[in-house]
Each structure stands twice: as C-alpha cells, then as structure tokens.
Amino acid sequence: MAELHPYVSFTTVRPHRITDLRHGAVSGSDLGMHAPRLTPLAASLPDTVPFVGPETQERAMGQMFAARLGANESGFGPAPAAIAALQAVAGDVWMYGDPEAHDLKSAIAGHHGVSPAHVVVGEGIDALLGLTVRLMIAAGDVAVTSAGAYPTFNFHVAGFGGRLVRVPYRDNHEDPSALLAAARAERARLVYLANPDNPMGSWHPAATITAMVADLPQGALLILDEAYADLAPGDTVPELDADDPRVIRMRSFSKAHGLAGLRVGYALAAPPLARAFDKVRNHFGLGRAAQAAALAALGDHAHLARVQRAVARARARVGAIAAEHGLVALPSATNFVTIDCGRDAAFARHVLAELGQRGVFVRMPGVSPLDRCIRVSLGPDPALDIFAATFGPALRAAAV
C-alpha cells in the first residue's frame, strides 16, 4: 500500500476518472515486462486503500493500542448466544456454509416482515456495496454520495470505472436535497446515503428518507446504508415498501451485534434486484461459522437491548468528556461520537496522533469541513477511562 498515514487512517480514495480510461492513458502493456498485465481500468486504479487497520498502526508503533475506539466496533462484545454458537460450530467448519444461507435469510426476513426473496446476504456491507456497484455501474456511470461519507463505497465506484459525484454535508448531516439534485443533474444510477450517518453520527427522521425515495429521479437506485439502525432513535428507520425497486437497504452484524470479525451483512431489496446478486456474488462466501453466529445474534434480543443501553450511556460519557475540554460532541445515533475539535484539520490530525501515541485508536473524517472532527467509537468504561485520561493531554500537546 503506497499511502500509509499511521494516524490519519480515515483516508478516501481518489475517484477513478473515466476519461483516463477512455483515452487509454494507462495501459497494462506499458508497465514493463515484469508488471502484471492488468486491464486498463485496473491499471488506472490508485494504490490507496479505504482504511488502514489498527493492527498496521500497532506494528508501526511496536505496541498494541490500550483502547481500540477507532473502527466503530462494538467493545460491548458479541451476544453470548453468538459466542456459544461459534464455539459449537467450530468442529463443523469442515463443511461449506449453505450457499443460499436459507436459515439466516429466513430469520432476517422474519425479523423485518419481508420474504427471504427480499434478502441478500454477504461478507459484510463492504462486499454488498461492491456487488451493488458492479451490478449497476458500467464505465462512466455516475454514483452520487456525500463528500466525506463512507470511503469504501467510493473505492468500489472507482473500482468499477464509475464517476463519483460528491455533494457537501450540510450542518454535519448528509443533505438529501443536494444528493437528489446531483442525481438528477448527473443522471446518476446510484445514490448513497447512510442513515444514521458515518462519520458524523447524525441522522434524518424516517419521513425525510421516505420523501427522498419518492423524489428519486427515474433510474436511480438509493443505497440506504443502515449499518447503525439498531442504535438509532425509533423514528429513524422508515417504513418502505419492500417491493420498491428504487431502494436497497443495507444492514450489518458488525455494529450493534458485535460480529465485525465474522463479516456478515445483508441487504433488503425488491426480489428482482435481490435475485440479481446471484449473478455475481461469491456463492459460498458466507461461511458456516459466520451464518451460525449471525443467526444466534439475531435471536439474542437481551444482548441487543444491553448494547443499546450501554451505547446510550457511553454517548453521554463521551459528550461529557468533550464538554470538560470545552468541545462539542455532535449528537449521535450510532455507536460512536464525533467530537468537533474546534479548529482546523491539521489540529484534529494532531490530536489523533497524540491520542495514538497515548495508546488510543480513534479515526477522523478525511474530507473538509468534516475533518475538523475526530470520531470516537463507544466502548465499555475501561476503554473510555483511557480515552478520558488521555484526551486532555492529547489536546494540550496538539495545541503546542
């Protein structure tokens, strides 16, 4: 990987400019005898990656982070039922998982009151975003997102030769009106919106999303990323017609359910779109262990309720820590809190670096004006104790 910023690891990829491809500016055969003979598109892609993992930073530092609060993982852990299911299935992992994930899809369908034909499962939302882009974006097609929103979506749009159009956030929120206007002006095939949002933690009420779907220009598909929906206020998740062909919703077991290390995500879409994923997905990609654990997690309502309460408490605590230092913690509907460090991006990056040197892994948005902030994932008190103890010194060191 060419660009390694140990602390500012919340980088975005440059969108692939399709004009480079069309004019053949970069050709696989120009790269010399020992270079791989990539397609023109692949050869044109940058070497940057959406995220640098904390382990990379730990290896660079020569020590592990004391508080892992950067990747919006759930330090409150997986559901006990999921841990038990994973341990129970361990001896059975010589068998591939069911490529249709019948039991998991049925449970998800029941949970949402839809049919299994509305459900697509995959190796995390990341994989599902990639497949959605692959199905919808040919070279030069437009996808619209917000400047500073999820970098992995941008990575996939670039990766399939799409043209990414970004509109600014508005008051720390993604801006549905601006997204719609851009989609209309650019004849976009995809519009990406996370509700609740990452990295700002903000959210729109369900009615705003419903109105947005109604106003989508013809031919545009809304990717509604609801990775944090389980942690949002009750009026955040819209009731949408499950057969509406204009929207695909994405959900994750990596956040509230605490199964990030197993990679299970799913999408809810009208059956013709859901079925199209079978044309391109890695059919055996969701393994037996991941399916078993996700199924158990979905049924462990008590754990989810515990996590929801713990997240609410931790939000308040991080808010209080920010306030102690005269800073504003943005309201959050997620398992992280974004703190406005009150100055410019260079200062926020400096704070991030100083926290890192004190053993605290956090990330920050990669795009102005969001990059005046740092993003602190919520976790149990021992991790937040470390954050509380180091934030002041880090701020002071960064201010020097």
Place this chain on the structure above:
Amino acid sequence: MAELHPYVSFTTVRPHRITDLRHGAVSGSDLGMHAPRLTPLAASLPDTVPFVGPETQERAMGQMFAARLGANESGFGPAPAAIAALQAVAGDVWMYGDPEAHDLKSAIAGHHGVSPAHVVVGEGIDALLGLTVRLMIAAGDVAVTSAGAYPTFNFHVAGFGGRLVRVPYRDNHEDPSALLAAARAERARLVYLANPDNPMGSWHPAATITAMVADLPQGALLILDEAYADLAPGDTVPELDADDPRVIRMRSFSKAHGLAGLRVGYALAAPPLARAFDKVRNHFGLGRAAQAAALAALGDHAHLARVQRAVARARARVGAIAAEHGLVALPSATNFVTIDCGRDAAFARHVLAELGQRGVFVRMPGVSPLDRCIRVSLGPDPALDIFAATFGPALRAAAV
C-alpha cells in the same frame, strides 16, 4: 436461481457472449419499470449458479443426507488446533480482522519460503479467482480453461464479460499442450489449470507444469489452482520462481485443512501482481476468526499428516468399492475419487439420483465426456460405509 437440478448440481454457467453486449441485445432499461437497472453486462448474465449446495437438496428432499461426500470437504475435520483457535477467538469477534492479515501472511510466506509480499489472502480461492479475473479480463478478453474444469472460474470470466475458450481433457487429464495452443491462438490473458485436477482427480508431474509455464505465450497469466496440493504425490508441486510474473498459484484451507466453512484461500504471485489485489479486494473480507483458525491450522502438522494418511486409505477403499461393482476408480491425487460408471452421462446422472435418494450426497462432472463419471469425496469410514452399502443398489436401480 432459475435452474435447480437437485442431483446434477455440478452445473456450468454458459459463458457470456460479448457480442451480445456490444450490440446491446439486452439493456437494463428494457426490463420494465420494476426490474433493476443493471449494467448491460450484468443484465446479460445467466441466472445459473456454479454449484447448488447440498442443503438445497436436503430441503427439497425433506431430510438430511446421511453421507456428505459431494463437495470435496474434509470429513476428517479441522485440525484440533484450528478448532481450539476458533473457540478461543469467539469472544473477540467484535473486532474486525487485520485487513493486511499480517500474521497469517507471514506464516504462509514462511511455509512456502517466500516473502509476505508474494502472498494474497482472500475469502477462499473462489474470491481470489474472481479478483484475478477482474484484474485481468476486460470485456472480450479471452480466458482458456478445460471443458469440464472448475465452474466457478467460468462463472467469474462470464461475470466480467470475458470470452471463455475451453479445450477438451485428454485421457482424464487437463491437457497442457492444448491449453497452451488455445492461449496462443486466442491471445489469452488467463489460462486456468488445476493440478491436481478437479473433477477428475488426475495430476501432472511438476516437470510438466514447469514446462508449461516456460511455454506460456507472452501476456498470458497461468492460474495454477493447487487447492489439492497438500494431498498430491511429492513430485506434483513444481518449484517455481516466486517472482515469475507469468503464474499465480492458488491454495486453500478448505480441503486438506478442513476449514471450508471459514472461507480462507491464498494466492502466491510476484509482488507487483500480489499488490494489485489491494486495488480491488474486500480489504476487511477475511475476518478475525478465519485468520486465527487458518493460522492455527497451518501450524498443526500432525493433523495434516493424519489427514494425508486417512485420505490415502479412503482412496483405496473407494477404489475397492468401485472394483466390487466392476467399475474403474480413476487414480486420485485429491480428497475425492472419480468413478467411471462405464456408460453414458444419463446413466451417471441416474446413479447420482439413486445415491441421493439413499441419503448419499455426491456430485458429477457437468461436461462430456467427463460426465460418464461420478465424484465421491473421501471421508471417514462411517460415511464410506454408507456409500459402500448404497452404491450397489443405486447402480442396479439406475440400470433398470
């Protein structure tokens, strides 16, 4: 999924014909208001899938298979060390896996005497094949394989708009000379060869592979699928220059290591090619649990040796069962034995169906002339006992 053949589940996908795409025969906007607006390529892809899982057949039958001998899984189970590692990591799966898979890649590199820069890890060989095709095959580019070889490779070539050229097997072996001739004539970018082969279980000596690499036409990359290498005779795996840009080797934890349900594969390639995967791969796709279990499996040499001995015994036993019925079991360098049923494809399909009705899951090749055979995965004696008891009755029922 449109085509479900409960027993003949070893289907191949039709290769995508790029002429259809260029002339716009199928367009997303022709599909009606409620159809997803797929790219022309995606819209043109067939609804067939590479494999139907045994679970789908079990649901159709209303009961589980008594002997699961169809997917070349390892009934000898995962390594005890891998089971223990999976159980130990269960509580930690709230954390994403290291996206660089540093520890696993280092161990793999050490195992093969290469550097970590030569190693790519992914969600099984299936995912790595897809990424390799994506990096190398633009619309209309040619990939060469053998007629009846691994369907998932064909699925990916079709999926990225490539043109698949297939050459026949020769005496139940993939035919390196024919593959090379086709690659030369068609200016292929990719050539796929599995050594040992699936579905026939045959193999070429290392020297044949080394000569094949030397004779590759310029610009062609050999995908050397060595999923079964751990189970092959000692002279099967060639010593290749790790920096040779003409070949990428694929290995799996799903076969000898018995971790099919965790989805871990890896590729060995010259560093410039290995690095290119970072442009397109699902960076967090290999989860923490999968990495931990694979790392432990790689170190459990005693289990691998046990599996190798058990596979050798089971090969002999399946050979003896075939011989009892006057049939020939083909020599195998894999964890399955392919039995020539001695008649035509219809008869072999009938045998497969009769075995299925008796609770035995096996598969068969999908392409003539290989499809006169059935393919029996090797497993422990209780599973082979069931096969032994049902094969005769199945043959007799099929002969009626």
